[in-house]
Amino acid sequence: xxxxxxxxxxxxxxxxxxxxxxTEVKTRKPIDTQEVSNVAFIEKRPLITxxxxxxxxxxxxxxxxxxxxxxxxxxxxxHMPHIPTxxxxxxxxxxxxxxxxxxxxxxxxxxxxxxxxxxxxxxMQCGGNSRSAFVPTTSGIQWGSGAMGCSKYKGxxxxxxxxxxxxxxxxVWISLNGDDKPVMSKMPHFKRELKISEISDxxxxxxxxxxxxxxxxxxxxxxLIIPGFYADSWVKMLSDIYVTKEYQEYFYMDxxxxxxxxxxxxxxxxxxxxxxxxxxxxxxxxxxxxPTSKTKLTHKSNLTIKGVAxxxxxxxxxxxxxxxxxxxxxxxxxxxxxxxxxxxTFSYKLKLMNRGRLTIMAKAINNKGQEQPYAHEIAWxxxxxxxxxxxxxxxxxx
Amino acid sequence: xxxxxxxILFLILNLQAVYTQKVKMTSITFAIPSDKNxxxxxxxxxWCHSYGxxxxxxxxSKEFWNRVVIKMRDxxxxxxxxxxxxxATEYLFKYFGNTxxx
Numbered sequence: 080x081x082x083x084x085x086x087x088x089x090x091x092x093x094x095x096x097x098x099x100x101x102t103e104v105k106t107r108k109p110i111d112t113q114e115v116s117n118v119a120f121i122e123k124r125p126l127i128t129x130x131x132x133x134x135x136x137x138x139x140x141x142x143x144x145x146x147x148x149x150x151x152x153x154x155x156x157x158h159m160p161h162i163p164t165x166x167x168x169x170x171x172x173x174x175x176x177x178x179x180x181x182x183x184x185x186x187x188x189x190x191x192x193x194x195x196x197x198x199x200x201x202x203m204q205c206g207g208n209s210r211s212a213f214v215p216t217t218s219g220i221q222w223g224s225g226a227m228g229c230s231k232y233k234g235x236x237x238x239x240x241x242x243x244x245x246x247x248x249x250x251v252w253i254s255l256n257g258d259d260k261p262v263m264s265k266m267p268h269f270k271r272e273l274k275i276s277e278i279s280d281x282x283x284x285x286x287x288x289x290x291x292x293x294x295x296x297x298x299x300x301x302x303l304i305i306p307g308f309y310a311d312s313w314v315k316m317l318s319d320i321y322v323t324k325e326y327q328e329y330f331y332m333d334x335x336x337x338x339x340x341x342x343x344x345x346x347x348x349x350x351x352x353x354x355x356x357x358x359x360x361x362x363x364x365x366x367x368x369x370p371t372s373k374t375k376l377t378h379k380s381n382l383t384i385k386g387v388a389x390x391x392x393x394x395x396x397x398x399x400x401x402x403x404x405x406x407x408x409x410x411x412x413x414x415x416x417x418x419x420x421x422x423x424t425f426s427y428k429l430k431l432m433n434r435g436r437l438t439i440m441a442k443a444i445n446n447k448g449q450e451q452p453y454a455h456e457i458a459w460x461x462x463x464x465x466x467x468x469x470x471x472x473x474x475x476x477x
Numbered sequence: 478x479x480x481x482x483x484x485i486l487f488l489i490l491n492l493q494a495v496y497t498q499k500v501k502m503t504s505i506t507f508a509i510p511s512d513k514n515x516x517x518x519x520x521x522x523x524w525c526h527s528y529g530x531x532x533x534x535x536x537x538s539k540e541f542w543n544r545v546v547i548k549m550r551d552x553x554x555x556x557x558x559x560x561x562x563x564x565a566t567e568y569l570f571k572y573f574g575n576t577x578x579x
Contacts, residue, residue, distance in 0.1 A: 118503055118505055121500055131507075131527050221534065263524070265554040334552075
């Protein structure tokens, strides 16, 4: 099969997956009723578990009250079924090759000793986080809103590594691959691609997460960190950096993880966008960590609403709270800004004066003035990406 | 005293060696209904993913499930025969269907 046919086929298969011409197209609140598993994975507390092979773990709502997500609560998302479970640090290396002056074989030890060490505190979010919001069901795992977290990473600049290898006029793109592998030889690897001129100084190859070695399930021993970008390009267990002059076509760049390339970033199942572009920068979003729908509260008690907010890197200006279904909004108190790419915590105190059902809404606004839309205002897209609706939590007060 | 130091040393060394030992990946059974076609699911789906992927999709139309099976065959290269394509679609629609053809 010719490459062109492959992509044509991919497009047909994915577009026809979205059937249901008679079904209503809408966006609603993502699912919020999943229970954590009674089984814990290595270095993780029990999390919402969608699959063990490859592992897909989601962080429950109650974890989102702090700026840093503990390592044992951070979500997990792999694509390939084969993940090496035996890594010898004496033989593990990142191979930098292609259009460079010097081919490099970098061990983690080399990263720690031979380069300037850099730290960044950033939000990592799956592009399909909150995908269960989209109707009709789009292709992919139907995540709630916990496929995200914020960590402090330590590592070295990707740019510094590329400089060390020596870039030439022919060095324009890099392809990134990890050590996880498909089963079928023809199945596409999870390869991602970046344009060298667009790599920021904050983009690092990280070996440490919140002061500890990277957890195995989050990409041990090294992974890429691209602040502000959705995590699909944050290649885990990074082992191969291939520098090229020409753009290389890869399944996970040219078919998957793409969004409509039009003004409203929208499409319908019947009329998919003619042009698409790779999923890149995140949009402004907030999420309530406390209370949850399971929290028991009585009237006349005090409640402190807590949550987190973030965006692509402009930073959070304010998070507004509504207790009357969006009729009026009040400012919450913001916590310390660890970085413009990090979770910014918010809190709002109130006294519960009435019994009955209380609906809490949270809406973040960033320093560029962009604010979260209501769920129903978000345009449907075929991959179920970039949901950032105003969050709501309803509780019953006794 | 000497003994406890040795034990602590042993524990520390073991912790540091966690990844050079073989990591034990947790295995979970995602149960799907059992019938004569469960074997079709076993021989086609589990090469690459657990049944968790199926359970996570919710109730869907027959066309939805057929497109999924075709996607697995054509995009992800699962060796699904024409007969198994039909049987897998029927199985998925029977247990994870929303009664709608489209």
